[in-house]
Amino acid sequence: MKKDSRLSSVLHALLHMAEREGPVTSEELAVCMHTNPVVVRRTMGLLRDAGLVVSARGSGGGWQIMADLEQVTLRQLHETLGEPAIFAIGNRNETPQCLVEQSVNAALDDAFAEAEALLLERFSRITLAELAAEFQRRHAAYRQGQA
Amino acid sequence: MKKDSRLSSVLHALLHMAEREGPVTSEELAVCMHTNPVVVRRTMGLLRDAGLVVSARGSGGGWQIMADLEQVTLRQLHETLGEPAIFAIGNRNETPQCLVEQSVNAALDDAFAEAEALLLERFSRITLAELAAEFQRRHAAYRQGQA
DNA sequence: CCGAATCGTAATAATCGAAGTTACATGAAA
DNA sequence: TTTCATGTAACTTCGATTATTACGATTCGG
Secondary structure (H helix, E strand, O other): OOOEOHHHHHHHHHHHHHOOOOOEOHHHHHHHOOOOHHHHHHHHHHHHHOOOEEEEOOOOOEEEEOOOOOOOEHHHHHHHOOOOOOEOEOOOOOOOOOHHHHHHHHHHHHHHHHHHHHHHHHHHOOEHHHHHHHHHHHHHHHHHHHO | OOOEOHHHHHHHHHHHHHOOOOOEOHHHHHHHOOOOHHHHHHHHHHHHHOOOEEEEOOOOOEEEEOOOOOOOEHHHHHHHOOOOOOEOEOOOOOOOOOHHHHHHHHHHHHHHHHHHHHHHHHHHOOEHHHHHHHHHHHHHHHHHHHO
């Protein structure tokens, strides 16, 4: 199964946008993410529908963050992307007649539900502002190393 | 991403085998799992290589459990299947030059690592014997409901 | 020994969702 | 009105699991 990397993508894009004044075009974001402007629009469009960013057409247009970086969490972004499946492992049949399979499903579902709850809890505690701050630390450390 | 359901499958198969005396053929397992005998052989072959089951060819042949149900954990089975990827969500690029992307990856990797650790910990605490017991409870409750 | 039963395995196709691409319409600004 | 940029539909490509076909290798029974 090919992994869904949209969460990673939008975080990358949002942080770049946060580092810049004024709108950033899909083309610019696409270059920095090594992808295609249409893919950027498709994914960013979901964030726009959720009010997290705005887009402007025409010359001088592009994407800008509307939300407060302190308020936007990874969990919120995950939800905005439509809550894609988190796990690449699952039950063979979600509604089996077989009692054996029902027992197996119940045990696996429990374990996965717990892991998912932990992950979403962590996601809800990480904000864009924190990621931006982490980037600033790395950036400072990098310049230190360069000097 | 299509989910890997082999863990679910082998659990289902192993519990059916545990309920029976003597070998069970790939054909029988395939029927009960709504799949193909070749798929059964392919997956069970991994368990055989790990010594958890044995296979016998020819008339009267089939699959039999060799391991102690009390000792075999879900984690062990997951490992036997080659430790397939647990998550359907991942980083766009695992080794980015971009410091922004590195920061994003670090945060996501941390969260996923923690969730994975929890899941594997739970897997290591669930044995085949416990699943078999859970099935017996469901079976008894079902017969109760029928009577 | 022969033949049916059964596993072993390679090769190939079907499937499913994310990602990439092409094409063109829409709207804003110079 | 030309240019820039998004909006979006349609289609292709890609990656991974699962399904299917085909055939070879063993084992048991008569």
